[in-house]
Amino acid sequence: MEIKIVKNIMEAVEGEAQLVRDLLKEKRVMMVNLIGSPGSGKTTLLEKTLSLLKDRLSMGVIEGDVATDKDAIRLQKYDIPIALINTDGACHLEPVTIRKALGEFDLDKTDIIFVENVGNLVCPAEFDIGEHFKIAISSVTEGHDKPEKYPLLFNECGLVVLNKIDLIQYTDFDKEYYISSVRKLNGKVGVLEVSCRMDQGLEGWVDWLTGALSKVKNS
Amino acid sequence: MHELSIVENLLKVIESAAAENGISRVTMVNLKIGKLRQVVPEMFQFAFDTAKIGTVAESAEVKINFVPAKAVCRDCGREFAVEDNFFVCEGCNGVDVDVIEGKELQIESMEGE
Numbered sequence: 001m002e003i004k005i006v007k008n009i010m011e012a013v014e015g016e017a018q019l020v021r022d023l024l025k026e027k028r029v030m031m032v033n034l035i036g037s038p039g040s041g042k043t044t045l046l047e048k049t050l051s052l053l054k055d056r057l058s059m060g061v062i063e064g065d066v067a068t069d070k071d072a073i074r075l076q077k078y079d080i081p082i083a084l085i086n087t088d089g090a091c092h093l094e095p096v097t098i099r100k101a102l103g104e105f106d107l108d109k110t111d112i113i114f115v116e117n118v119g120n121l122v123c124p125a126e127f128d129i130g131e132h133f134k135i136a137i138s139s140v141t142e143g144h145d146k147p148e149k150y151p152l153l154f155n156e157c158g159l160v161v162l163n164k165i166d167l168i169q170y171t172d173f174d175k176e177y178y179i180s181s182v183r184k185l186n187g188k189v190g191v192l193e194v195s196c197r198m199d200q201g202l203e204g205w206v207d208w209l210t211g212a213l214s215k216v217k218n219s
Numbered sequence: 220m221h222e223l224s225i226v227e228n229l230l231k232v233i234e235s236a237a238a239e240n241g242i243s244r245v246t247m248v249n250l251k252i253g254k255l256r257q258v259v260p261e262m263f264q265f266a267f268d269t270a271k272i273g274t275v276a277e278s279a280e281v282k283i284n285f286v287p288a289k290a291v292c293r294d295c296g297r298e299f300a301v302e303d304n305f306f307v308c309e310g311c312n313g314v315d316v317d318v319i320e321g322k323e324l325q326i327e328s329m330e331g332e
Binding site: 009010091092148185 | 228229231232236240242247250256257306314316325326327328330331332
């Protein structure tokens, strides 16, 4: 017997993501999903963000790591709430665990939740966790071919952060090529050149975040 | 390896559809998967063959129909095929485009007894 059943395979996952979205909307909290390779600078960007904005905004972090609490420990000194999710081998975070983790925050007093996804350019792009924006973080040391090789992330993200720009002179990174491949995938997206280590370009990131936050709060 | 997560979700949908239709043994599952989903067929097959054991789909075969990417330009309204991940309108070179096909993760039909 053959039965026709046109059904979305990811229905359950998307349902969970919608519950996350509803919760964030009700509490007027912005959630950003930081996605990048291991070593691209996700945790360093978070550290800089927390220290630049902690007097102005109330923030929380959901740390996704395959194993260990190393990143969570790095962020402890900023005195903000952190929820750690160890995925035990899974390569991405899913909305059901995000929803549980959100229960650990006082969302009535939170402006932004940062999700540091598992270091990986493929799977985290695939899973809607109910965030407002995906942020693609890549670094010049990874090479300029990353947008072409991982198109889904660059197609779906709301902003590209190109980190370690201070090291560009020591690499053969072709910035024009990189930016034009991002444009082919996502013509509307901004590309911010930063060096988290050298505190370069971070004002652009802060402006982007505060601009996005006011849109989310007023929507 | 997001293929395994997709397969786990797929098996849940199969289990409930089989129960609703009184099927105790699923023999064939037809899927529609968008090219933009970055699903590697071999990885998907391996994940499916591993995860199906002990489920109603234990002896099922899976067939995937891959859907090419298609977008529509918000500026001029033209629909165009997205080739080589080039999300720029072929009519007006506009970059404000919406993807309309190529992100499917759908079960289309299944066979069983």
